[in-house]
Amino acid sequence: MxxxxxxxxxxxxxxxxxxxxxxxxxxxxxxxxxxxxxxxxxxxxxxxxxxxxxxxxxxxxxxxxxxxxxxxxxxxxxxxxxxSLYTDPFLLEEKLARIGKEEIIEVFFKAWHPIVELEQISLHSIAEAMKYWENLLPLKERWKEFPTAEFETGTATRDELVKQKILRDKAFSEELENFWQEMKTKVKEKGDDGKIPYWDFVGAETYEETVHRAFMASFLITYGYATLEVYPLEEEIFIKPYDKPTTKIGKKQLVSIPIAVTTDNWMKWKRGELK
CATH class of the missing domain: 1.20.1270 (Substrate Binding Domain Of Dnak; Chain:A; Domain 2)
Incomplete structure (x- = not known):
């Protein structure tokens, strides 16, 4: 108490x-x-x-x-x-869906004010064009062949491509699935009410690994594997995994929540000042 x-x-x-x-x-x-x-x-x-x-x-x-x-x-x-004659976009969308095509066309013609422009070529412009084409070099002289650079070709192993970060060690979908399972395990071990503080999950020993984990967490949330719970007054953010992936696109308006994963915030988390 x-x-x-x-x-x-x-x-x-x-x-x-x-x-x-x-x-x-x-x-x-x-x-x-x-x-x-x-x-x-x-x-x-x-x-x-x-x-x-x-x-x-x-x-x-x-x-x-x-x-x-x-x-x-x-x-x-x-x-x-x-x-200020403001109209809510959702109300406007509903109104457009209810009225007929003829009414929409009639309103369009009342509001349509096309701009008419007349263009014509003058004798001076014709003379300048003729002068340009007369002084233009022949196509063969303009398109001279340049020597092509020669490169030595060879083969690379998969390990070399992974080392150079051209290929990943595992497929992204597989890595995302493993990250989701890790989140669910951490929530069971250290979480409360099926969720865990955001920084306690994405935080790692190095800043680079923390950024990578935050990057992966954003994909889990976007693809419906998890969700965020934000409490502004308490300045707390929790991440909560779903038992099964859910699809919310099309059912409700999505909201973007920016979270600054800076070195200062990472150091605060290391000192236990941020969750």
Whole structure:
């Protein structure tokens, strides 16, 4: 069970992260709708009874103030879209699917304003063209044969091609399958609730191996072998393997989640500061 001191410390850290996220929204570096207002309000309510000193109450008040700014930006965004004749692309797609071809053609002709251009050649242009062709060298002189370089040919073994990284030691599909099995094994041994912290899985002894593992993990997620669970407030990312590959393309809109696999993050993971 958490002590009161640990609970206060955790609450202050969460409020500080919320304030930083709200600042990013105010600086227009984040979408205001990425912040879940109800979730933030629940966090504020949860820790408010624990504040005793004025500094903690000031932190709580600043969080409420920053959240109000985010709500204002969300309101301005909705107002701007509603007054600028903005049409949601999904609603537009539904409307196009329902109307007939004749109506689409009629709307197209009303909005179509073709540009007409007239081009003609002048006597000066004809004279310049004739002068060009008269001064042009014959084709035989322009296409002189150049001596071809001679290369010594030979054979290479498969081991040599693998060493030069022209061929892989194993097929990519086989390597991906083995990586998936490794993920499931690690989740059983070290994971919780069928998932494992992202960096605990992709992290390796060397930075190069870590980048390779992150590269392979991205393919597992793209091909439906695994998924990511992201918790922005806690700054935690988990990777969760599926029992069987799933296909989501076409059923829902896919979302790209960029994860920076930098040397600084790798060093933080080595020191136990990043999961």
């Amino acid at each position: 958490q002590s009161k001191r640990e609970r206060i410390r955790n609450g202050k850290e969460k409020l500080q992260r919320i304030i930083e996220m709200c600042k990013s929204v105010e600086e227009h570096s984040l979408d205001p709708f990425l912040i879940d207002v109800n979730e933030v309000i629940n966090v504020i309510k949860e820790y408010f009874p624990d504040w005793e000193v004025p500094e903690d109450l000031c932190l709580d008040a600043e969080t409420v103030h920053r959240l109000a700014s985010v709500i204002k930006l969300q309101s301005e965004w909705v107002k701007h879209r509603s007054t």
